[in-house]
Amino acid sequence: MTMLGNHSLSGLMKWLTHEEWREPFADVLDLHLGPACEDYEMDFEEIAEVIGDHAAMTLWGCAFEDFLTQSIEPDGRNIIEDYLKRRGWKESAGNRRYMEALRNSCMSLYEVSEIVPGQSFLARDLLRGGEPIRVREHSATKSLQLWDKIAARIVAVSGKNVLAGGLLPFRPSAATLLMEELTAARKEARREFRKLTKEVQPPPRSTREDGQIADLLFMATAAPIFSNIWLDDALACALDQSLPTILNSDGDEVVFCRVRFPLRSGGAAAEIRERLRAVPAFQEENDGFWNWIERQPAKRKSSGQPASRSVPQQGPSVRVTLDTGDTVLGNIELTDKALVLEANSRERAERGTAILADLAGTLVGPSLTEIETLEQVMTRRDGSTHQDQASDLPAELQAELVHGALTDHYRKTLDEPIPALGDLSPRAAARTAAGRRKVADWLKHIENQTKSGRQSDDPMASYDFTWLWRDLGLEKLRR
Template sequence: MKRGHDLTGLMKFATRPEWADDLHDALDDHLGPVLTQFDIDSDELPGIIGDHWAMTLWGCAFEDLVTRVFEPDGRNIVDEYLKRRGWNEAGPNKLYMRALKTSVMSVYEVSAIEPGVGFLARDLIRGGDPVQVRERTASRTLGPWDRIGVRIIPVSGHRILAGGLLSFTAEATSALLEALRLGQGKRGPRAKLVIDDDQLRDLAPLISMVWLFDILPRMLEPVAIPTLHNADGEEVVFHRVRFPFTRGTTQALIGDRLDTVPALQRETSHFWNWLGTRTKQGKKGTGQMAWGVSMEDGTPVLGNLELKGRALILSVTSAERAERGVALVTQALGALVGTPLTEIETIEQAMAARQEGRTVSEPAPDIPVEVATPLVHGMLDRQYRTLLDEPVPMLGDKTPRQCAGSKAGRDQLATWLKHLENLSGRHADIDDPMATYDFGWIWQELGIEELRR
């Protein structure tokens, strides 16, 4: 007797002659328009988006079939299956099938995640307060403010997820909500949707299609990574320069010498910031994507120096800074260090390494997480506090504090902060300092805590 939420028997039943055409129609509703638009055969799809997502889409279409009632006789596949094969299913499994039959698919925003336990899910289509979902597996991989297309099903006093779960980008979510608003004759981006369960049940194919329209172009055409520049306008290429100690040199001796360099500011016993000159106004109108780190008072951080074993490590973000940094260290330390060895990592390599949960230049982290965490969190505190008074493109080039003064601006702030938290939380290691950073103080500082839900 099948137990749990095993739908194997029901899936096999759906391939019988009396249901095969209905299953084919459901698949065509979910995938057909997109495959036609991109001139793709259904058997090509797994090779483009991967077997996992292809099977997930199949599952979304199958779950949609489970909810359909066919007239004139009111046929439903769950009713028919349980009538003929219910004797082979355990009670909890039959309860799950009946709950799935009356379910609807929607897009939810995830928050308050407890890994291995569950999370809160807010319906972005129907609105309302977030609901608690019990989920052991997905709660270990989801990040704060992720958006998911899925069915949430009440079973035995708990809300659980069905099998078909699509991970939505912010762009795909906006496109879906805009399409629904236009369908109701509403133009405003914040106009409230009025959609009941029966209407939403019929929209399941649209949710799959919007997701597939979003992911396919990125899978078919490699996305060019834009050139990133630091605050000096130099192309970002990560350089890590290792200065080995010469015989008789100690960390204490190196530290004493580095403390005499005006451009270096000690953070800990083993770590220094290399500081640049603070300017009143940053560069504008360059048309470049700029990235940089600053101290709380706006002083730019050009790089970092760190003592590791019998070596001093210089980390910078461009070839030009590497050259200047080598000259700075060589002048300060002289014969205390030997010939430097440089490792270079491009943006592409860094992104690939991050996806695999590692770094190219440093396969095994040397800094214990309990040491790295306060350093990283302190740097982020300074960076974000400075950012509160600087124009942000995502906020229409207004500062976060300016946006906090109006309702529309506060809504923009909530979207922006959720975006930042989502990026920070999407890390392979849940204990990484970037993943554990708490943005709560920013919400409180801007007076929008009530929107953090």
């Protein structure tokens, strides 16, 4: 495990193989990995196969760095103190200072900003508060995105803040869960500390001082919580690669169906067009396209619309509507050669097929149905991503078009209700102190998600959100 510059812990790792340290380290490693191994019924090697060797070694590094801070009973010995006493003469002065800094370090959750690739970034401690600090770092800055949440140890060495080796990137949902778990655990630690101090009758201190001491003791022992939540989230993501079941407004699973009726003669299209116009449920957009709709409030007729039923509450749902509020059940396209129905479920496709077969009669031949699942559609689109990007449009024009569309979208969004802001618009929420904090968090989230996982030449990755912060008067909170 090599750190920034010439900092290396290779000597300490060899020292770890000594008999007196092997069992204590195994105990600490179990605190970091044991809960997941038990919950998923896997050993560490199996977990490494699921999350990848790099992630597995990072987790091992988190446990190792945690062990470096421990005082091992019964005599309270510490491996760094023992190693430097016996082998410190073999280490450079910089390495010794780095090890001593790690000895007194603790894990925390940081928010990343002001990234200078290959050089540094700002880190705001989300648990202990305070102003962001500048961290000197080379490799991690090339993959970090603005407003990422990372769990890490940041230590001061020779007047510079540097990252230790165990860095865990947290997804937004996992970061929220971590904050909740740590808050609850810290409150419990404070209660236990107050109870203990009353029993031993210490010198009088203020409640605030007691809380600060309890927090320091808690943070020194909290590292396994970071590993447990990160690993549980990583395993859940890796083991469940399937998409959730998406339902339409009828409660049917969303699949994409295309039903094609071949026309039997060249003149059939004109007759079918007139018949389609006679069906109230088919709303004509032009000579060759109709929306198959269900009006709101629904009035069921003999037009083949579905009977009323409740939507099962077992997955996310999607409902396509027109500006009038009418639900779109499908689309119908008519060409000189075919009558085509597209619907987003098998059930709707079957109902629509029956309606069109009855309507067209002998003017059409037997229908042919094509069905694609959501996974197949996404796989097909992923496969064509590079072709789509290899557009004839110059890169500058692509960026201009994408950036313009994003600006138009977010300009409208500033005046629309946002669930994360208590159904207030960003402008309305920014009028209060509490609202401004929520809006800042919301802005950080959309900025991070827009840029996350994209190549540097992707127009989405290069979009500048500064104007949004400025427009809302929140520039001081953008750090």
